[in-house]
Amino acid sequence: MSAPTLSNEEVLRYSRHLIMPEVGMEGQLKLKSSSVLLVGTGGLGAPLGMYLAAAGIGRIGVVDFDVVDHTNLQRQVIHGTKDVGRPKIDSAYDRMMDINPNVQIIKHEVALTSENALEIIKDYDLVVDGTDNFPTRYLVNDACVLLGKPNVYGSIFRFEGQASVFATDDGPCYRCLYPEPPPPGLVPSCAEGGVLGILPGVVGLIQATEVVKIILGKGDSLKGRLMLYDALGMRFRELKLRRDPACPTGQCSRIKGLIDYQEFCGMPHAQEAPAPVVTDADITPKEVSERLARGDRFVLIDVREVHEHQICNIPAAQLIPLGDLPKRANELDPAAEIICHCKSGMRSAKACDFLRQAGFRHVRNMKGGILAWSDQVDPSVPKY
Amino acid sequence: MAKVLIPTPLRQFTDKQDAVIAAGSTVGEVLGALTAQFPALRNNLYNAEGKLRSFVNVYVNDEDIRYLDKDATAVKDSDTLSIVPSIAGGRS
Numbered sequence: 001m002s003a004p005t006l007s008n009e010e011v012l013r014y015s016r017h018l019i020m021p022e023v024g025m026e027g028q029l030k031l032k033s034s035s036v037l038l039v040g041t042g043g044l045g046a047p048l049g050m051y052l053a054a055a056g057i058g059r060i061g062v063v064d065f066d067v068v069d070h071t072n073l074q075r076q077v078i079h080g081t082k083d084v085g086r087p088k089i090d091s092a093y094d095r096m097m098d099i100n101p102n103v104q105i106i107k108h109e110v111a112l113t114s115e116n117a118l119e120i121i122k123d124y125d126l127v128v129d130g131t132d133n134f135p136t137r138y139l140v141n142d143a144c145v146l147l148g149k150p151n152v153y154g155s156i157f158r159f160e161g162q163a164s165v166f167a168t169d170d171g172p173c174y175r176c177l178y179p180e181p182p183p184p185g186l187v188p189s190c191a192e193g194g195v196l197g198i199l200p201g202v203v204g205l206i207q208a209t210e211v212v213k214i215i216l217g218k219g220d221s222l223k224g225r226l227m228l229y230d231a232l233g234m235r236f237r238e239l240k241l242r243r244d245p246a247c248p249t250g251q252c253s254r255i256k257g258l259i260d261y262q263e264f265c266g267m268p269h270a271q272e273a274p275a276p277v278v279t280d281a282d283i284t285p286k287e288v289s290e291r292l293a294r295g296d297r298f299v300l301i302d303v304r305e306v307h308e309h310q311i312c313n314i315p316a317a318q319l320i321p322l323g324d325l326p327k328r329a330n331e332l333d334p335a336a337e338i339i340c341h342c343k344s345g346m347r348s349a350k351a352c353d354f355l356r357q358a359g360f361r362h363v364r365n366m367k368g369g370i371l372a373w374s375d376q377v378d379p380s381v382p383k384y
Numbered sequence: 385m386a387k388v389l390i391p392t393p394l395r396q397f398t399d400k401q402d403a404v405i406a407a408g409s410t411v412g413e414v415l416g417a418l419t420a421q422f423p424a425l426r427n428n429l430y431n432a433e434g435k436l437r438s439f440v441n442v443y444v445n446d447e448d449i450r451y452l453d454k455d456a457t458a459v460k461d462s463d464t465l466s467i468v469p470s471i472a473g474g475r476s
Contacts, residue, residue, distance in 0.1 A: 133472050155470075155471045155473060156473045158392045159392060178439050178470040180438040182437070193393070195473060228468070233402070237466075239447075239468065240447055240451075
């Protein structure tokens with residue numbers, strides 16, 4: 001391949017880079033001849049994709065297989081309201097090409113797996129991890145270590161973010177930070193715990209900054225440092241991150257090849273997951289509504305949080321957040337029939353288990369929670 | 385009395401406090417005092433064998449206790465301990 005040059009249009013476009021000695025013509029040409037794989041076009045991937053395209057990275061691979069929905073728009077600024085229902089990869093492609101048509105964008109509309117990760121990643125200089133789950137994070141890390149590609153990491157939860165650079169020649173990897181993932185259910189996801197919409201913008205742009213610095217070979221990268229950002233306290237902190245002494249040179253001693261990451265993270269495979277079993281203890285929202293209309297005697301308990309109750313609620317339900325149930329169970333009559341509900345049925349199942357162990361004999365779980373209530377009983381109840 | 389910074393996912397077990405002052409001259413003692421004050425934290429920090437869970441890191445100031453003396457790492461009153469669990473969010 002011949003050495004890249006800049007067209008007159010590109011010189012004008014990148015002029016604010018070109019007049020800085022840290023970038024200059026040499027640096028801009030480095031950006032143009034580099035390639036970056038962006039895994040995910042969600043919260044982190046949205047600002048990453050837009051700014052990396054604008055910066056003039058020559059070739060950007062994008063991995064995503066999701067579809068834009070309304071709940072994405074609060075933070076995934078690469079997608080617009082008009083894109084709801086479209087594949088994210090198409091919407092991201094259009095936005096990035098609009099920002100900078102000089103950039104070559106390669107669409108990988110697949111889930112990254114142990115079977116395809118090495119084949120996809122090998123064609124790029126470095127990888128940016130904008131994923132949202134532990135199996136893919138460990139997969140991206142291990143594949144980058146095996147291929148010797150830097151992995152620019154970012155992760156977010158509610159008001160907190162983490163960022164670092166893993167898998168450089170002499171630096172630590174994600175497994176040096178966390179050798180193993182948490183068991184499923186112990187660490188809530190953003191879908192369960194929520195996230196400040198602006199937070200992935202800040203963390204994603206820390207990642208984008210690191211990508212550009214690595215390509216330019218300028219400054220101090222986050223290699224060997226874990227950056228923590230607390231948006232509520234508006235504080236940045238950094239912690240030292242060391243390569244595990246078990247891997248003194250070369251690659252991480254824990255990684256021999258790609259493995260089954262679903263199993264590693266304790267998750268059942270999608271195709272093997274058993275269909276949800278409806279037990280006698282489950283009751284549908286429709287039945288609950290019919291029984292309320294008949295005037296049956298039972299207690300309906302909403303175990304969601306106060307701020308969720310403010311979004312929408314079933315007027316007949318009494319609010320006792322799951323966390324308060326142990327100290328408030330004495331308010332309930334052990335002989336009464338109790339039906340618990342939450343947003344989608346998971347927390348109320350836990351509430352039912354707790355109440356049964358506490359000696360309540362007639363406890364039932366409203367299947368599908370208030371979301372299913374909105375579908376089956378009262379469509380005026382908003383879904384969130 | 386060292387300061388222990390509590391990460392967002394664990395604040396539900398510390399009455400929503402983001403920092404807790406706990407007594408002790410080693411990391412083990414400080415975390416012991418912390419979990420005595422907030423028993424629900426214990427299961428989230430330690431496994432059944434009483435070892436720190438592998439997705440929870442503890443730092444004294446900016447240094448990971450795995451590279452110091454682990455639970456026996458000395459703690460001064462002026463030190464800040466950070467509990468930093470893994471978080472995965474980003475795409476969805």
